[in-house]
Structure formats: C-alpha cells, structure tokens
Amino acid sequence: MEYSIPEINNGLAKVVFPDDTWTYIPLTADMTEADLDDMVHRMTPPHLLSGTAPSFLSAGATRTAAEKPAEEYVDPRPEYLQKREEAYGSVATQIEFITENGLDAWVAKVAQIKTDNPKPE
Secondary structure, eight states: OOOEEEEEETTEEEEEOTTSOEEEEEOOTTOOHHHHHHHHHHHSOGGGOOOOOOTTOOTTOOOOOOOOOOOOOOOOSOHHHHHHHHHHOOHHHHHHHHHHHOHHHHHHHHHHHHHHSOOOO
16 A cells, blocks of 8 residues: 655654555664555554455344453473473472482482383384
8 A cells, every 4th residue: 555754753754544544653763664664554544454354244243242262272392291391390399309309319200201201213
C-alpha cells in the first residue's frame, strides 16, 4: 500500500494513508527504508488492510467470545533426556545430594540414571 510523508518534525514523520487517515512514526538515524516501510505497515489502519474471511464466518453471524484454550506444550527433547533430567533433579538437589552423600555416590547415581534411561544408538 502506498503512503505519503507530508512532514517531518522533531524526529517524527507524519504518515498519510490512501483514505487520508494519518499517524506519526518515530524516526531514528539508523533506520533503513525497510524499517520505515515495516513500521508503516504495522501502523496501517485495519480498515485499509486486505485479507480473506475464514470459511466459518459470514456477515450477520452471531458468535460467543471465549478464551482460546492453551496449547499443550510438547517437549521437543528426546524422551531419554527428559527422563534423565527429571531423575537428576535440580542443581540445588544435586549439590545437596553430593554434600550429604559424597561425590562418589553422586557419580554412581548418575551412572545408574544413564543405565536406566539409555541414549538410543
């Protein structure tokens, strides 16, 4: 969409849209043309944007506003790694284990955790 800059004052550019609505955009010395175009695009009044309505929506429809359910988080890490980290516990828990049981006991515990949760080949 085309826009015009009729004035620049005190680091602000007045941006005028095709329907004569306008806004001010803050300018910086290191701004690029792409930065400016992106800022203007983000500030474009919604009625000037173009898009396509989703297939489930038509003019005159009545809907009920509702909060979108949170998407379930899926841990991208391999399962063996998730299980190992859960078994290790927090850093504080590991330090407490070492303090109470000694470093050799902790090394043995880590070895057992790795045996119980092997890394796939």
